[in-house]
Amino acid sequence: MPAAHKLAMHHPTRERKPKTMLPPVWEGAEYPRYPPGTYDVRCNLIQGPDWLKNHRRWSIRLECNLLTEEGTISGFLNLGDDPHHFNVRRQSKYYKLWCEVNGGHPRKRQPMHWDDFIGKFFRVRIVDATKNGKGEPLSEAERYSKIEDFLEFLGP
Numbered sequence: 386m387p388a389a390h391k392l393a394m395h396h397p398t399r400e401r402k403p404k405t406m407l408p409p410v411w412e413g414a415e416y417p418r419y420p421p422g423t424y425d426v427r428c429n430l431i432q433g434p435d436w437l438k439n440h441r442r443w444s445i446r447l448e449c450n451l452l453t454e455e456g457t458i459s460g461f462l463n464l465g466d467d468p469h470h471f472n473v474r475r476q477s478k479y480y481k482l483w484c485e486v487n488g489g490h491p492r493k494r495q496p497m498h499w500d501d502f503i504g505k506f507f508r509v510r511i512v513d514a515t516k517n518g519k520g521e522p523l524s525e526a527e528r529y530s531k532i533e534d535f536l537e538f539l540g541p
Contacts, residue, residue, distance in 0.1 A: 414448070416529035417456055421512050425452040425539065426532075428502045434464050434471065439518040442466040445479075445499050449507070449532065458511060460532030462499075473497060478535065485538040506539035 414432070426449035433445035443464035448457055462479040465472025473480050483497045484490055486505055491497050512533040517523055 414446070414459065415457070416459065416514075416531070418513065418528065419451070419456065419458065419511055419530045421530070422510070423508060423536065424458070424511055425506065425508050426450060426458060427452060427506050428504065429457075431499050431503065434499070436468065437518065441468075443471055447502055447532070449509070452506075458509070458530055458532055460509065460535065482535050482538070485535075505541060507535050508537040508539055510534040510536055 428447050428449045430448040431445055432448065434443045435445070436442075437444050443466075445462050445464060447460045447462065449460065450457055462482070463477055464479060465474070465477075473483075480497070483501060486501050509532045511530050513528050514531045515523055515528060517527075
């Protein structure tokens with residue numbers, strides 16, 4: 386049999402697997418569950434901005450520490466749907482929150498940086514996430530808590 390023919394017959398699924406295979410290890414963010422309600426939090430970390438293919442928009446995740454108990458909670462803010470640059474509108478949660486944190490509206494061409502949220506305290510409304518990124522329902526076991534609304538800026 387010619388060598389080229391032998392190569393064409395090679396099938397990757399028939400390769401030998403190592404004797405010990407380790408299971409996958411979760412490296413993503415933790416999304417714990419809390420009773421829905423109003424909480425005071427401090428923003429510690431910003432993840433993103435990331436382009437969300439399923440939603441066709443830019444988003445950032447604000448990771449916040451609860452002040453009344455140990456734990457973190459995430460809030461998600463939209464940065465627009467133009468794949469080439471961020472596009473924040475006056476009606477967006479991002480715009481409203483940025484204005485509260487910075488004491489007023491931005492000046493023309495002023496950068497509205499997400500780092501302005503780091504270290505700030507907020508009163509938030511926490512709810513259970515009931516749908517995934519594709520809009521499909523989450524099972525009870527998959528549900529997690531998220532910040533639905535930033536109700537009030539409490540200060541630096």
